[in-house]
Amino acid sequence: MPELPEVETVRRQLRRVMEGARIERAETRRSGLRYPFPDRFAARLEGQRVLALRRRAKYLLAELESGETLLMHLGMSGSFRVVADGRDDTAGSFYFDRGRLDAHDHVLFALSSGVTVVFNDPRRFGLMTIIPAGSAATHPVLSSLGPEPLGRRFDAASLARALHGKRTTLKAALSDQRVVAGLGNIYVCEALHRARLSPKRRASTLAAASAAPRAAANDLAGAIRAVLSEAIANRHRLQGEDRFRVYDHEGERCPRRGCRGRIKRIVQGGRSTFFCPVCQR
Numbered sequence: 001m002p003e004l005p006e007v008e009t010v011r012r013q014l015r016r017v018m019e020g021a022r023i024e025r026a027e028t029r030r031s032g033l034r035y036p037f038p039d040r041f042a043a044r045l046e047g048q049r050v051l052a053l054r055r056r057a058k059y060l061l062a063e064l065e066s067g068e069t070l071l072m073h074l075g076m077s078g079s080f081r082v083v084a085d086g087r088d089d090t091a092g093s094f095y096f097d098r099g100r101l102d103a104h105d106h107v108l109f110a111l112s113s114g115v116t117v118v119f120n121d122p123r124r125f126g127l128m129t130i131i132p133a134g135s136a137a138t139h140p141v142l143s144s145l146g147p148e149p150l151g152r153r154f155d156a157a158s159l160a161r162a163l164h165g166k167r168t169t170l171k172a173a174l175s176d177q178r179v180v181a182g183l184g185n186i187y188v189c190e191a192l193h194r195a196r197l198s199p200k201r202r203a204s205t206l207a208a209a210s211a212a213p214r215a216a217a218n219d220l221a222g223a224i225r226a227v228l229s230e231a232i233a234n235r236h237r238l239q240g241e242d243r244f245r246v247y248d249h250e251g252e253r254c255p256r257r258g259c260r261g262r263i264k265r266i267v268q269g270g271r272s273t274f275f276c277p278v279c280q281r
Contacts, residue, residue: 001075003183004183005231006092007059007060007074007092008232009091010060010091010092011054014080015053017111017115018109018117019050019052019053020049021049021112022047022112023045023110023111024046024111026041026108027107028106028107033075033124033127034126035129037128041128041130044068048065050063056145056182057142057148057182059072066133067134069130070131071129073141074121075121075124076123076125077121077125078119079121080092081117082116083115083118085114099120099122100120101120101122106120106121107119107128145177145178145181146178147181149181149228150229154180154224156213156221157212157213159206160207161207162180163179165204165207166202167203167204169199169200169203169268170199171200171268172268174203175188183224183228185272185273187224187231189273190247191220191224193245193276194245195216195220195222198281199280206220246274247274248274249263250263250274254276259278261276263275
């Protein structure tokens, strides 16, 4: 599933063609994706100018002239293509291959600029819905999200407060969108390795009894920011290349200088976790 850096890259590329443009025609080629489209979905979009295209966690939010918001989620296999002047370019790059068959083109937006944005989703686990004006903050999929890991509200103190008293593992806690919004399996593994913290460690150990951050919370907050920032910055030049330190490197030598460990794979919460059992404690 695409994670925050992939979704942010998609947002930045779609923003160039969607912001300021009017949706002249919206077309749905099935009744829904993961969930049915809302009533009059296409009609409510047609004629609307896109004022801004934002991201919240792994969701894309297109703010419309009507005051409503088009909420979009890529799901497991979703991707956007921008079709213009005979060219057909995928918006964003992904670690996993994305579908390209026209049979999986489920939603099309024809824009006033002459560009067509196409949403392709072979597994149909994506999501598109319209949030009524003034209710985005209370919408069920957005209201429970934690702070953005690259936003001002996220730091060691907020992370320690979220982890205080949690008896679950650090990996499980970081995968909880109520703790950190948008952080997924791959970048949890990468951040924990950078911070030298074991994914099996109890989450509460990063906070003191008062919920103040311990040194490990400072290390982890910095590692999360650094890993995500670097991933976003490097999307354009690392497309198609292996860019991970530990994820999917089971059995290989730990990349940390001076460490003699080898990357181990375990399963936590039904997902693969990759870490070094020597330098991550």
